[in-house]
Amino acid sequence: MRSATSGAAGRPAQAESWRQAMDSGELLLVAAAGMLVVAAVAQTAAAGVVQPRIALAFGALISFGEVLRLSLEGGRESAPTGSAGAFAYAVVLSVGLTPAVQPALQVIAVAAAGMVLGALPHLAAGRPAGLAGVASRLIAVAVVAALFRPLRGALSVTSQHGWVLALVAMAGVLAAGWLAECLIRALISADALRARFGVALWDEMRVQLPLGAAVAATAILIAFAADIMGLAALGVFIAPLLVTQLAFRRYAGIRATYLETVRALARVTEVGGYVEDGHARRVGRLAVVVGRELGMSEPELLELEYAALMHDIGQLSLRDPIPGGATVLASPEQQRRIAELGAAVIDQAGVLDRVAEIVRYQSWPWRGGKREPPVGSRIIRAANAFDDLVGASADTSRTMAALEWLRLDTATEYDPRVVAALAAVAGRRHRGRR
Amino acid sequence: MVTGTGHRSRGGRASRLSPAAWLYVAIVVAAALAVLGKALGADPDMDGPVRLWWTMLVLALLFCVCDSAPTTLASRQSAWSPSSSATLAAVVLVGPAGAMAVGATSLLSVRRGLDLTQRVFNASMYGLSAYAAGEAYLALGGHVGHPTQASFPAIIGPFAAAAVVHVSINHGLLWGMLMLVPGAEPGQPGVAVQRYITMLFVSDLGYATLGLLVAALWSVGGAFAAILVLVPLFVARWAMGQFAAQERAYAATMAALCQAVETKDCYTRGHSERVSRGSAMIAREVGMRGSRVEAIRYAGMLHDVGKLGVPTTVLQKSGALTEEEFAAIQLHPMRGLAIVSEIGFLDEALAGIMHHHERMDGRGYPMGLAGDEIPEFARVIAVADAFDAMTSNRSYRGALAVEEAIADLRRWAGTQFDPALVDAFVAALRREGWEEPRAAAPAPADGLAAADHDDPTAPLRVVESW
Numbered sequence: 054m055r056s057a058t059s060g061a062a063g064r065p066a067q068a069e070s071w072r073q074a075m076d077s078g079e080l081l082l083v084a085a086a087g088m089l090v091v092a093a094v095a096q097t098a099a100a101g102v103v104q105p106r107i108a109l110a111f112g113a114l115i116s117f118g119e120v121l122r123l124s125l126e127g128g129r130e131s132a133p134t135g136s137a138g139a140f141a142y143a144v145v146l147s148v149g150l151t152p153a154v155q156p157a158l159q160v161i162a163v164a165a166a167g168m169v170l171g172a173l174p175h176l177a178a179g180r181p182a183g184l185a186g187v188a189s190r191l192i193a194v195a196v197v198a199a200l201f202r203p204l205r206g207a208l209s210v211t212s213q214h215g216w217v218l219a220l221v222a223m224a225g226v227l228a229a230g231w232l233a234e235c236l237i238r239a240l241i242s243a244d245a246l247r248a249r250f251g252v253a254l255w256d257e258m259r260v261q262l263p264l265g266a267a268v269a270a271t272a273i274l275i276a277f278a279a280d281i282m283g284l285a286a287l288g289v290f291i292a293p294l295l296v297t298q299l300a301f302r303r304y305a306g307i308r309a310t311y312l313e314t315v316r317a318l319a320r321v322t323e324v325g326g327y328v329e330d331g332h333a334r335r336v337g338r339l340a341v342v343v344g345r346e347l348g349m350s351e352p353e354l355l356e357l358e359y360a361a362l363m364h365d366i367g368q369l370s371l372r373d374p375i376p377g378g379a380t381v382l383a384s385p386e387q388q389r390r391i392a393e394l395g396a397a398v399i400d401q402a403g404v405l406d407r408v409a410e411i412v413r414y415q416s417w418p419w420r421g422g423k424r425e426p427p428v429g430s431r432i433i434r435a436a437n438a439f440d441d442l443v444g445a446s447a448d449t450s451r452t453m454a455a456l457e458w459l460r461l462d463t464a465t466e467y468d469p470r471v472v473a474a475l476a477a478v479a480g481r482r483h484r485g486r487r
Numbered sequence: 488m489v490t491g492t493g494h495r496s497r498g499g500r501a502s503r504l505s506p507a508a509w510l511y512v513a514i515v516v517a518a519a520l521a522v523l524g525k526a527l528g529a530d531p532d533m534d535g536p537v538r539l540w541w542t543m544l545v546l547a548l549l550f551c552v553c554d555s556a557p558t559t560l561a562s563r564q565s566a567w568s569p570s571s572s573a574t575l576a577a578v579v580l581v582g583p584a585g586a587m588a589v590g591a592t593s594l595l596s597v598r599r600g601l602d603l604t605q606r607v608f609n610a611s612m613y614g615l616s617a618y619a620a621g622e623a624y625l626a627l628g629g630h631v632g633h634p635t636q637a638s639f640p641a642i643i644g645p646f647a648a649a650a651v652v653h654v655s656i657n658h659g660l661l662w663g664m665l666m667l668v669p670g671a672e673p674g675q676p677g678v679a680v681q682r683y684i685t686m687l688f689v690s691d692l693g694y695a696t697l698g699l700l701v702a703a704l705w706s707v708g709g710a711f712a713a714i715l716v717l718v719p720l721f722v723a724r725w726a727m728g729q730f731a732a733q734e735r736a737y738a739a740t741m742a743a744l745c746q747a748v749e750t751k752d753c754y755t756r757g758h759s760e761r762v763s764r765g766s767a768m769i770a771r772e773v774g775m776r777g778s779r780v781e782a783i784r785y786a787g788m789l790h791d792v793g794k795l796g797v798p799t800t801v802l803q804k805s806g807a808l809t810e811e812e813f814a815a816i817q818l819h820p821m822r823g824l825a826i827v828s829e830i831g832f833l834d835e836a837l838a839g840i841m842h843h844h845e846r847m848d849g850r851g852y853p854m855g856l857a858g859d860e861i862p863e864f865a866r867v868i869a870v871a872d873a874f875d876a877m878t879s880n881r882s883y884r885g886a887l888a889v890e891e892a893i894a895d896l897r898r899w900a901g902t903q904f905d906p907a908l909v910d911a912f913v914a915a916l917r918r919e920g921w922e923e924p925r926a927a928a929p930a931p932a933d934g935l936a937a938a939d940h941d942d943p944t945a946p947l948r949v950v951e952s953w
Contacts, residue, residue, distance in 0.1 A: 296693030
């Protein structure tokens, strides 16, 4: 699977947003994490490594987990096995019969060393180093280590009822670490993609929750089992997480392939001469950006992108292509028929009901119909008209004229909120080009 | 870990089972009863399981919770659940007889659509694999009871052996059952599971280690360990379910889009899906591995997408074609390629789509490759493509009967088709049958009929010699 493929709702204009993000948010994050690492390594080097055998075992596990990075939906990078190892090292109370006494800064230093070592194979293979991902994972580990340090003296897994207290403390601290990571990632993505922070945080938590729960449970299991089994616990109890990771990898893979396939097959209307080259993809990209501007969540954006890519699929049922393929100039009856035919095609699949609905109502005016069309339909209606008028051209005056054309029709045809968002997006794009 | 899978035949009625399947179920149940008898003979009072009733109860509950929430696999005949962590914990904590009892609680699992035969089979299957795992654990020196610090790492060897035995017997017995139960789709006796089987085996082994954790933590946390263990289990289950759902959605979406492409040409309704199925039949018959069968399935589905680039007037033209028009038709595999090449996973399928109109004697298009130069995928698709075109109704001739079409395939084997693949297709057809197109193609309004470019019985005619 290509790493550039993004599951949900894509990250369009990837090159642009990446550079932009690295300029501001991600750079800040990497710098903060870097300073933390320098402090941790310096302190650990000065004080000497406590219990080096345990540190080495956990460090090896962390770097192994970092090698097995995983791309979740939306192109989110994750290293569940590495995170579980680092969290377990932060909360482990005893290994075999020996109490584990690693200081918080040593936990951070070991985790950082493991993560950097684990990133090397990725660099060697020509993949991006993923510094921002490493930094956010490291900060989560730092949060857990710092919060757990004052508690550890009072906890024990061996006493009769002590394990309940230990369990509650570990779970609470790990939840805090998870939340910190989600916050950081949401800040970064809100900054890079210009999404609303609340929406970005919700998306982040939704995606990270299942794997985060598995990671936390594995960390707790290792911490408990290490008391009885010693370091063997690391090898034995990381295995289930590896299996979970395998399942997630396949899941992310099929999602990416799915989107890739719809993107490719949406081009049949172009090859068939029904619409201009690149129309489906441009409308898809534009619709997603506009939808994000309007505060839609990732699952909604994915449906919107599917609908936008396939919005002209109904034209395949026409015997003769519309001249130039621009539906904006077709008669309302014909527009409606194309929309109905397209929705019928998508209904065939039986799994994309809401996508079919968005396609069905794309030809409806914003006001004056029997009912208000879904917001996705309104976005596609405006984006389609915009692309029909502007096409692949980057000409500012043409863009302005198209926007003006849309604005004139906001009384009935186009939703003014959508047109305003479209204007904001188009304006940004032109500034970005200059 | 467990493969939990009950066999779930579609329609679910046991009465549909073939005599061979009934015999198989009877043998498995009899074997389970024999083992139960042996266990009772060795320990008539069931001292262990009865004394440890609390442990047994918690493990049985854990097993039932896992087994009641399985993930249906793509074939819908089998399902996967991580319940074997409970049986393997029972192996360590209670011993073989206890493990067998825990596995047998599958009889009570809360699942709709399971009839008594299926429940009895599942319970026997789990009981057998759990007992065998318990015996393997004891045979390698494993000690029954709460593991302590001193038990590690010595316990890991016997436990790993028990896990392997458990998973192998479970998969083996289920595999046998799936082979005997007719597939959900004609001609697919449970093969869809094949793609999952490696992954399932590995993941089952992975989850087996959780059984050891449950056992190890029993002396500290007791039942709590079982609850904690459920978390990664259910996350994995969730991800597997999401994966399976996405895969089904993916296949359905692809089929719907291909059908949209077909609306342009009234002949080809359902053609893509049938070619996809036929290509997969051949691929399995010649022993391609699961991932290649999957790829060829998609290649068959998408092989004619490029036809959209051919003007409708040419596709539906009756009579001879001009050279330009023929050239437009000859180019359609290339246009299909342009679309499909953006789908990353389809590397080998691309070659199949591009060359599916090449002929063994080198007189095909678009490149005129001959013999082994033609990619294997393309040779496979060519056979299925021509066969479906011949057995479909055309307005200039009725559908050929399957036997006639086979005779034609044989006649052109060597010149147009790869003889080995024709043989493989015929063998697969004889075994699995062929679902013929239902609706007849409507005759064009003008009473004239265009030749189907796929149809070897009505080759396209070109006006001038070239």
